[in-house]
Amino acid sequence: MQQTPCTIVKKERLIPGQTSKLVISCPHIAKKAQPGNFVILRVSAQGERIPLTIADADPEAGTITMVYLVMGKSTAHLETLEEGDALHDLCGPLGQATHIEQVGTVICVGGGTGIAAMHHIAKGHQRAGNHTVAIIGARSKNLLLFEHELKSFCDEVLIATDDGSYGHKGFVTQVLEERLKTDKTVKEVVAIGPVPMMEAVSKTTKPFGVKTTVSLNSIMVDGIGMCGACRVSVGGQVKFACVDGPEFDGHQVDFGELRQRLAAFKPQEALSFEAFKE
Ligand code: FES
Numbered sequence: 001m002q003q004t005p006c007t008i009v010k011k012e013r014l015i016p017g018q019t020s021k022l023v024i025s026c027p028h029i030a031k032k033a034q035p036g037n038f039v040i041l042r043v044s045a046q047g048e049r050i051p052l053t054i055a056d057a058d059p060e061a062g063t064i065t066m067v068y069l070v071m072g073k074s075t076a077h078l079e080t081l082e083e084g085d086a087l088h089d090l091c092g093p094l095g096q097a098t099h100i101e102q103v104g105t106v107i108c109v110g111g112g113t114g115i116a117a118m119h120h121i122a123k124g125h126q127r128a129g130n131h132t133v134a135i136i137g138a139r140s141k142n143l144l145l146f147e148h149e150l151k152s153f154c155d156e157v158l159i160a161t162d163d164g165s166y167g168h169k170g171f172v173t174q175v176l177e178e179r180l181k182t183d184k185t186v187k188e189v190v191a192i193g194p195v196p197m198m199e200a201v202s203k204t205t206k207p208f209g210v211k212t213t214v215s216l217n218s219i220m221v222d223g224i225g226m227c228g229a230c231r232v233s234v235g236g237q238v239k240f241a242c243v244d245g246p247e248f249d250g251h252q253v254d255f256g257e258l259r260q261r262l263a264a265f266k267p268q269e270a271l272s273f274e275a276f277k278e
Helices: 026-031 075-081 115-125 147-151 171-181 193-207 255-262 264-277
Strands: 003-004 009-015 019-027 038-042 050-053 056-060 065-071 087-094 105-111 131-138 156-161 186-192 211-215 232-233 237-240 245-251
Touching: 003 193, 026 056, 026 065, 026 087, 038 232, 050 065, 050 075, 050 115, 056 115, 065 075, 065 115, 075 264, 087 193, 105 171, 105 193, 115 131, 115 147, 115 186, 115 211, 131 147, 131 171, 147 156, 171 193, 186 193, 193 211, 193 255, 232 245, 232 255
Parallel strands: 105 131, 105 186, 131 156, 186 211
Antiparallel strands: 003 087, 009 019, 019 065, 038 050, 038 087, 056 065, 211 245, 232 237
């Protein structure tokens, strides 16, 4: 694990004012990063520690890619940085890498910024020789991320938008369910995105008995299993998402508890964000 100041070599505003992509120079992390790993960064010495899943890694160029949603004070502060600026520090790669083996057909479901995180995992499944199907969704076409990146290596990319402006009108779970009804070669489903989406995907796959992996975005502080902030319940057992995960069996996760814990600091987060904007 390395902790070092890292420079932003490329910044792309994917959805202006809402979602951005950063390519960061950090050769040591780029060399070791595996699909499923995440990093924790700070913009300043007093800043909050922000966990972000690695969306891509290029060991030759010595860079990693991350995508974030501006949703509070810390990500708004991150959004003020431009190409050439350096993060205060970056710690990683953290978490367990995705378990990837050649199994047949794997469906990777992504929603919102989770599509970017899912991209690295889908790439791993493709490299392992799996028939890789991506199902991605957003509220409308202009909010859809990483479509072209996924189309460059996935065997199939299926799209759903809530308003029907692109692809299937409706949710990714409807596209997934239709596929599971007709395709018995599917051996695993991976889902990354908002908690309600990952819960819905897990409910959709359960009757089909298909292994389902979700990547949990619980609140994190140290990222090394010491503080307990990222505690989740999986199969009735306490797990720490930062060291035991972040990926778990979606059929075993207590999503209700996860939702409750994620909402615990909402009022304080809102106050802090308002103060930052003034
Ligand atoms: Fe502290 Fe996981 S973030 S135990």
